[in-house]
Amino acid sequence: MSRRTLRRLLNVLALGLSGVATAIGLFFLAAILWTLVKNGVAGLSPQVFKAMTPPPGSAGGLLNAIYGSIAMTLMGILIGAPIGMLAGTHLAEYGRNSRLSAVIRFVNDVLLSAPSIIVGLFVYELLVVTMGHFSALAGAVALAIIAMPVTVRTTEDMLNLVPQGMKDASTAMGAYPWRTITDIVYPAARSGLVTGLLLAVARISGETAPLLFTALNNQFWSTNLNAPMANLPVVIFQFALSPYPNWQQLAWTGALLITFSILVLSIVARVVVARLNPAGKR
Amino acid sequence: MNTVAAIDPRHAAGQRLRERVFRSATFVAALLVLILLGGVALLLLHGAWPAFAQFKLGFLTREVWNPVTEQFGALAAVYGTVVTSFIALLLAIPVGFGIAIFLTELAPQWMKRPVGVAIELLAAVPSIIYGIWGLFVLAPILQRHVQPWMIDHLGPLPAIGRLFQGPPFGIGVLTASLVLAIMVIPFISAVTRDVFETVPDVLKESAYGLGATTWEVIWQVVVPYTRTGMIGGIMLGLGRALGETMAVTFVIGNAHRIGSSLLAPGTTISAAIANEFAEADAGLYTSSLVALGALLFLITFSVIAIARLLLVRLERRAMSSV
Numbered sequence: 001m002s003r004r005t006l007r008r009l010l011n012v013l014a015l016g017l018s019g020v021a022t023a024i025g026l027f028f029l030a031a032i033l034w035t036l037v038k039n040g041v042a043g044l045s046p047q048v049f050k051a052m053t054p055p056p057g058s059a060g061g062l063l064n065a066i067y068g069s070i071a072m073t074l075m076g077i078l079i080g081a082p083i084g085m086l087a088g089t090h091l092a093e094y095g096r097n098s099r100l101s102a103v104i105r106f107v108n109d110v111l112l113s114a115p116s117i118i119v120g121l122f123v124y125e126l127l128v129v130t131m132g133h134f135s136a137l138a139g140a141v142a143l144a145i146i147a148m149p150v151t152v153r154t155t156e157d158m159l160n161l162v163p164q165g166m167k168d169a170s171t172a173m174g175a176y177p178w179r180t181i182t183d184i185v186y187p188a189a190r191s192g193l194v195t196g197l198l199l200a201v202a203r204i205s206g207e208t209a210p211l212l213f214t215a216l217n218n219q220f221w222s223t224n225l226n227a228p229m230a231n232l233p234v235v236i237f238q239f240a241l242s243p244y245p246n247w248q249q250l251a252w253t254g255a256l257l258i259t260f261s262i263l264v265l266s267i268v269a270r271v272v273v274a275r276l277n278p279a280g281k282r
Numbered sequence: 283m284n285t286v287a288a289i290d291p292r293h294a295a296g297q298r299l300r301e302r303v304f305r306s307a308t309f310v311a312a313l314l315v316l317i318l319l320g321g322v323a324l325l326l327l328h329g330a331w332p333a334f335a336q337f338k339l340g341f342l343t344r345e346v347w348n349p350v351t352e353q354f355g356a357l358a359a360v361y362g363t364v365v366t367s368f369i370a371l372l373l374a375i376p377v378g379f380g381i382a383i384f385l386t387e388l389a390p391q392w393m394k395r396p397v398g399v400a401i402e403l404l405a406a407v408p409s410i411i412y413g414i415w416g417l418f419v420l421a422p423i424l425q426r427h428v429q430p431w432m433i434d435h436l437g438p439l440p441a442i443g444r445l446f447q448g449p450p451f452g453i454g455v456l457t458a459s460l461v462l463a464i465m466v467i468p469f470i471s472a473v474t475r476d477v478f479e480t481v482p483d484v485l486k487e488s489a490y491g492l493g494a495t496t497w498e499v500i501w502q503v504v505v506p507y508t509r510t511g512m513i514g515g516i517m518l519g520l521g522r523a524l525g526e527t528m529a530v531t532f533v534i535g536n537a538h539r540i541g542s543s544l545l546a547p548g549t550t551i552s553a554a555i556a557n558e559f560a561e562a563d564a565g566l567y568t569s570s571l572v573a574l575g576a577l578l579f580l581i582t583f584s585v586i587a588i589a590r591l592l593l594v595r596l597e598r599r600a601m602s603s604v
Binding site: 007008010011014015017018019020021022024025026028029031032035036039083084086087089090091093094095100101103104106107108109110111113114115116117118119121122124125126145148149152176177178179181182202205206207208209212213216233236237240241251252255258259262263266267270 | 297298300301303304305307308309310311312313314315316318319321322325326328329376377378379380381383384385387388389397399400401402403404406407408409410411412413414415417418419464467468471495496497498500501518521522524525526527528532552555556559560572575578579582583586587590594
């Protein structure tokens with residue numbers, strides 16, 4: 001075999017394998033989604049949205065868990081996102097070139113990829129131990145701590161996309177920086193900021209580990225922020241590992257609901273980015 | 283109107299006040315990021331203190347984990363964490379690398395975006411979903427079809443044979459590593475693809491001009507140019523694998539022991555915490571679990587920090603070469 005054919009062969013082989021690698025990745029996504037649909041759809045009925053989580057052996061739904069998940073995710077975003085956006089604003093505008101900002105940026109990146117169970121332990125020590133009991137509030141704070149670094153990052157990135165000329169024009173008109181930021185920069189970066197929020201929501205709504213020992217779980221309907229609150233991820237965790245068929249069925253249905261909500265959120269967020277940045281640079 | 287207002291001294295003072303308030307608010311929020319990291323470190327250390335004080339360095343070197351006699355050592359959990367993450371990376375690196383090549387060099391334009399998004403969605407699937415999928419779908423398949431084959435064919439081999447002996451449990455270290463690998467793939471492929479795109483076209487074109495094949499351009503131009511960035515991406519994936527909780531908790535079997543076989547159940551730091559924390563009684567047991575958390579924090583913090591530093595260095599070089 002000539003050296004030339006050998007090189008060609010190696011090329012085809014390597015590129016072929018890269019195609020195989022992609023097929024493997026797509027296969028697992030399809031396999032997981034298929035399992036969820038196959039096992040989850042069977043239990044999908046109006047009952048799921050009307051009834052509370054049942055004791056083993058009797059019929060029930062997921063209403064309290066769905067409510068708890070939405071409530072705690074919203075609270076987490078309401079606490080975490082404003083702080084994250086302000087911090088992102090500092091990094092992109094006021095403190096753009098300072099040394100401290102470089103450190104903050106670095107620490108934020110570390111927090112961004114820190115294990116979520118660590119956040120759970122932290123909030124347990126911070127709130128659950130001091131208050132003496134598990135609570136929905138502690139769960140929301142844990143989610144907020146996970147959402148915050150995400151919004152810091154996306155806010156900074158999005159504000160950096162706003163052309164300097166626009167800011168200069170505003171400054172030349174005599175506007176103070178805060179006015180320029182709130183009236184010019186934020187509106188210009190709006191769709192990017194919305195994307196950041198959506199990604200943060202998608203990130204925290206499936207989190208289980210930080211809720212395990214903060215919000216815990218609650219078999220009953222509860223809107224009390226100072227008491228344990230049911231939520232989909234922890235319910236899925238408990239029910240899936242239980243020996244009861246009706247609990248397992250509810251776990252699959254919950255898994256289906258939560259996964260597809262998150263996938264829809266993630267896709268919507270990407271569409272918003274694509275529209276913001278039609279040149280195609282992700 | 284605005285011009286008139288701007289001359290009004292009271293208005294100007296109001297503007298200055300708001301400027302000061304807004305500016306301080308953003309600054310305080312940014313400082314909060316630092317305070318948060320410091321707070322996490324301090325509180326974990328505080329919670330872990332009783333365990334560290336009781337067991338001293340023995341906490342790191344002992345395999346025992348017995349809530350009844352209150353003897354706790356982290357070795358089995360640390361071992362499980364390191365081994366599962368290592369195997370996961372071994373499996374995920376070639377696949378993630380291949381996906382990045384496919385997306386940057388091979389895929390036709392219309393295919394790039396949908397395939398790229400699909401791979402990214404793999405990262406958006408919550409970890410608990412990987413957990414139940416791993417337990418109810420992957421583990422039975424491994425137990426019935428893959429592990430018996432491994433025990434028959436790999437088990438008798440010298441040296442590596444020990445890794446594949448014992449009964450096929452389905453769940454265990456190997457299954458956990460596989461699930462972790464699937465979860466880490468999108469991270470590695472995303473970072474690798476991003477750093478691949480920082481390679482200047484001129485470099486690639488000159489290699490093509492000399493008659494290099496696509497694979498030779500990738501292996502001899504793109505990979506050497508982006509090595510730091512790729513290592514950064516791999517470390518990020520490692521950080522994720524080390525701290526991953528729910529998926530592992532479902533499939534690892536939660537046994538505090540170091541088995542020589544990969545097919546046997548084990549545990550990881552995060553799985554031990556998730557499994558036992560709620561039922562642990564206050565005192566030494568809880569403190570030992572928090573101490574495990576502090577160890578995990580230390581390990582992942584170092585890994586992620588190194589990854590970020592490598593990525594930052596690559597970014598700087600890409601900036602200066604433009």
